Amino acid sequence: MYLVKFSNKKYVKLAVSGESIHLGSFDYYRKIENEKLRDEDEGGGRVLYKSTRPLKADEFNRIFANDGYTLLEGWTIDLGSSGLYSERSPYNCFIFCCSLCDSEAEIYEMTKKFKTDGHYYIKDIWKFADGIAQVLKQINIEKAKADPNALTFQLEKIKELRFYPVLGKVFYSDDSKVKTVDEKNIGIFSPKKIDARDFFQKPTNFSEEKEFRFTWWPNLGDLDKGIVDLVSINIPFLNVTLHDNGLSAEKVSLPREHFVNKRGKPIF
Numbered sequence: 393m394y395l396v397k398f399s400n401k402k403y404v405k406l407a408v409s410g411e412s413i414h415l416g417s418f419d420y421y422r423k424i425e426n427e428k429l430r431d432e433d434e435g436g437g438r439v440l441y442k443s444t445r446p447l448k449a450d451e452f453n454r455i456f457a458n459d460g461y462t463l464l465e466g467w468t469i470d471l472g473s474s475g476l477y478s479e480r481s482p483y484n485c486f487i488f489c490c491s492l493c494d495s496e497a498e499i500y501e502m503t504k505k506f507k508t509d510g511h512y513y514i515k516d517i518w519k520f521a522d523g524i525a526q527v528l529k530q531i532n533i534e535k536a537k538a539d540p541n542a543l544t545f546q547l548e549k550i551k552e553l554r555f556y557p558v559l560g561k562v563f564y565s566d567d568s569k570v571k572t573v574d575e576k577n578i579g580i581f582s583p584k585k586i587d588a589r590d591f592f593q594k595p596t597n598f599s600e601e602k603e604f605r606f607t608w609w610p611n612l613g614d615l616d617k618g619i620v621d622l623v624s625i626n627i628p629f630l631n632v633t634l635h636d637n638g639l640s641a642e643k644v645s646l647p648r649e650h651f652v653n654k655r656g657k658p659i660f
Contacts, residue, residue, distance in 0.1 A: 436481025437569025
């Protein structure tokens, strides 16, 4: 198998040398001008409240907490048989997309599909993923230190920020990502609960891309200790420098055994 990033020649050298590696974000790909790359459903889905019973203020404020507005105490919303949708999930993190090709012939076909004049290979998935994670952490620390308005406790908190790599094959499905809230789950539903599968699902019209993606999830807690405090990035894309990066301009075939997580279990 070959893990291939299709790009133009002028960017291939920059990436392989580590001088400039382009990272996008879910929000970026929702809005990108290129229609062939744009997927307005990228990332987390919407929330739908669907119930005939009136929605109380505290319930509304919890279910639609990500939407940025609240219902005053004592108020209710009676929707009747109608439903109420949230805005799109605001959670955003960095992403790097490539293709998992089975043969050299498929690489050739993909090159024609993407209409690029160059490509490069990921030869070590965890060297690349972990290297980018460290670079993102350092960028955020330096940015915080350069902020004259940053307080000491804020700087200390930023030092705890880690970008956890989550990677794997995209699965293609036209199933809705909408999370429905009704009488059965209203008491336990939380909009802050993120389903990672939503971030690896794309519509079937993209299936020919055979995408394998790397994502980096910013967390202020320590996942190794079970502490989850995910935060969202607010920039659409970033070009980073990473010289020892696990990338190659030369053709590299990877065995299936290479695609394992940190615990040694197969990714797919």
